[in-house]
Every structure is written in structure tokens, then in C-alpha cells.
Amino acid sequence: MTTARFDRRPYAGADDLRAMQHLAARLWSPGATWHVGDLAWERFQHTGREHEWPTMLWDAGDATAAWGWADSGHLGLAADPRHPALAGEVLGWFAATVPATAPGQVRSVTVSSTETHLFPALERHGYRRAGDGPFFLHMVMDLDDGLPAPRPPAGYRLRAVGDADVPRRAAAHRAAFHPSRVTEESYQAVRRAWPYRPDLDWIAEAPDGSAAAFCLVWLDEANRAARIEPAGTAPGHRGRGLARAVCLAALDAARRAGARRAVVSPRGDDAYPAPARLYRSLGFRECARSLGYRPA
Known part of the structure; x- marks a missing residue:
């Protein structure tokens, strides 16, 4: 664990996406939620939606150490485990950005089962595991x-x-x-x-x-x-x-x-089983799954 001063700033374009991707690459493992390609695809597959996506970055020196991306009451995040306080800061920003009283909004957060460094902050901020609903498998294969x-x-x-x-x-x-x-x-x-x-x-x-x-x-x-x-x-x-x-x-x-390796994240629940069957037939194996959290 290290002690550092963090500068918070709103997302301002392509350079900040690269900063988010660089953090994702530093934290990457086969079971991670985010790959550099996910961020590019999710940010650009639709046009005209930037105003719907409040996004904040936290920098430690010249490197981005955490970020949060809100979309319709849902939070995607990454936080360097060397700075444990940052996950809580991202969740606090999310609560202020998407109030629990907002019409039609139910806050939710998705992380990977391998991202255990995020679990304590989620629990401290009143989130509990959602026990039902769709989820995604994180699958990997050796090339x-x-x-x-x-x-x-x-x-x-x-x-x-x-x-x-x-x-x-x-x-x-x-x-x-x-x-x-x-x-x-x-x-x-x-x-x-x-x-x-x-x-x-x-x-x-x-x-x-x-x-x-x-x-x-x-x-x-x-x-x-x-x-x-x-x-x-x-x-x-x-x-x-x-x-x-x-x-x-x-x-x-x-x-x-x-x-040398390939990853993919198909649905893992019974409502949409075909993609996971396809990827297993190609040689992918499960290494983690997504976990949904909601306020208790």
C-alpha cells in the first residue's frame, strides 16, 4: 500500500480514454472485468451518448489510479489496489452523481469475482451481492x-x-x-x-x-x-x-x-447459454464471473 495525493478530474475525451485503458492494462488478468478493447468498444459503439455517461478519473502523479463510469444508474470502475481508499472515493462520487432518489434509478455496480480488492469498499458503502439476474463468465484460452x-x-x-x-x-x-x-x-x-x-x-x-x-x-x-x-x-x-x-x-x-492468450465474456446464466457453449467448444475455459452489487 502507498500513500499518495489524488487529483480528481472529469473525462474530457480520447486522451482520458487512453489513461483509463492504461490503468486497465496495468491491472489486467484473465479474470478482470476490463480489457483495453472493452473500453474502446463500449465508448464508441454508439454515437451521441457522452452526455449520458458521467465519467471521473483519479490521478496519482502522472498516472491514472482509478476511474468510474456511470451509465443509467450502473457503475463500471477500476481502482489500483495499491491505493485502497480510491475504490471508496469512486463509490462516493457515484452516489453523489446518481442519487438513490433519482426517478427510475436503482444504483448497481458490477465487478469480477477476481477483483477482491473492491469488495470491502462496496460493503462499506452499503452494497450487497445481488443474488439473481444475468451474469457474465470470464473465459480464457491459451493460444x-x-x-x-x-x-x-x-x-x-x-x-x-x-x-x-x-x-x-x-x-x-x-x-x-x-x-x-x-x-x-x-x-x-x-x-x-x-x-x-x-x-x-x-x-x-x-x-x-x-x-x-x-x-x-x-x-x-x-x-x-x-x-x-x-x-x-x-x-x-x-x-x-x-x-x-x-x-x-x-x-x-x-x-x-x-x-498468447485470448479472453471473452459471454453470458453465464441459463437465459442465454449459446455463446458460452460456442466458446467452450473453441477451447475457452472459465476463470471468473461477474458479480452484481446493489444497495442493501
Whole structure:
């Protein structure tokens, strides 16, 4: 534990996102909530929502040591365990930003089962584990031993996304995750975000030229860790093994780019079991799960 002076400041743009990502990379483990790619995807997949997302950073010297991101009564956070007081400061800011009396708001916080350094602050601030509802698995696989060759069905082609593919790539996402708010504009913003790499953004192209399935992988070079976020298949093309094929192609590209491990976080509850089954079949194994907290 260290003693330091913390400077609190509101999020002000892309430089601050990089600071949040750098903290996520420093704290990363396979069971962590945040990977650098999660932050890029979550911040840019929708346009026009910055005013909905109060976000605060705490700096210790020239490094960000904690941050909190509020979205519709929910808090995402990261806090360096070397500074135990910071988790409480983030929770205090969240309580002031999203009052319990706000109409229609029920405060909630999600952390990973591996982020035990956050548990005491949550309990001190009156949060208790939510015993029901959806949750996410944190899954990991080793890429050092190679991957099976992807086998797309006849007529489909696996390839990386190019500039001309943005309209069909955004359309495929909306079809797979209806009613998604991803647009061509927002997907272009994702492509401009660090650390997006076009060679790690793959589609399964259908015989008619549309994007039938997709898998975007983000590479944290410091940890040599790849993250799938997102992957999906358009409804008219499901049941043909396309998700498996396109994920294997994207993961192999990440392995060749230097990744030694890959992580993904599908739903773990019984209401949405298919993605976890897919990732287990690829070789992912569970290493942690999300934990939801609400005020007692």
C-alpha cells in the first residue's frame, strides 16, 4: 500500500480514454472485468451518448489510479489496489452523481469475482451481492498451441474487414444484436479508436456479398492478450458453424500478431447459454464471473 495525493478530474475525451485503458492494462488478468478493447468498444459503439455517461478519473502523479463510469444508474470502475481508499472515493462520487432518489434509478455496480480488492469498499458503502439476474463468465484460452483450422461452409469466405465493408459490417451487427444502435458512423469511430486493428476484425462473407457473421478481436500488446468483443451471426445465417469459423480466423490473426492468450465474456446464466457453449467448444475455459452489487 502507498500513500499518495489524488487529483480528481472529469473525462474530457480520447486522451482520458487512453489513461483509463492504461490503468486497465496495468491491472489486467484473465479474470478482470476490463480489457483495453472493452473500453474502446463500449465508448464508441454508439454515437451521441457522452452526455449520458458521467465519467471521473483519479490521478496519482502522472498516472491514472482509478476511474468510474456511470451509465443509467450502473457503475463500471477500476481502482489500483495499491491505493485502497480510491475504490471508496469512486463509490462516493457515484452516489453523489446518481442519487438513490433519482426517478427510475436503482444504483448497481458490477465487478469480477477476481477483483477482491473492491469488495470491502462496496460493503462499506452499503452494497450487497445481488443474488439473481444475468451474469457474465470470464473465459480464457491459451493460444500458444495453435488453433484448429476454420472451416466455413461452402459459398462463404472468411476475411478481414476493409474500409468498403463498414456499411455491411454495421448492418450485420444490428441484425445479430437487434435492436442495436450501432451505425456506420459509430463503427467508423470504433475503427479510429486505439487499439483497433483492421487485421483483427473479421467477417464471414455470404454468397450474396453481405456480412453473415463477424468477430472483432482487440489486442493488448503489453499483456499479449486478445479479447473477443463483439462476435455474432445474422439470424438468416445461424446454425451453419459461421460463428466458430470466423472466431477461429480472428483468433489466429491475433495469435500471429503476438497474442498468447485470448479472453471473452459471454453470458453465464441459463437465459442465454449459446455463446458460452460456442466458446467452450473453441477451447475457452472459465476463470471468473461477474458479480452484481446493489444497495442493501
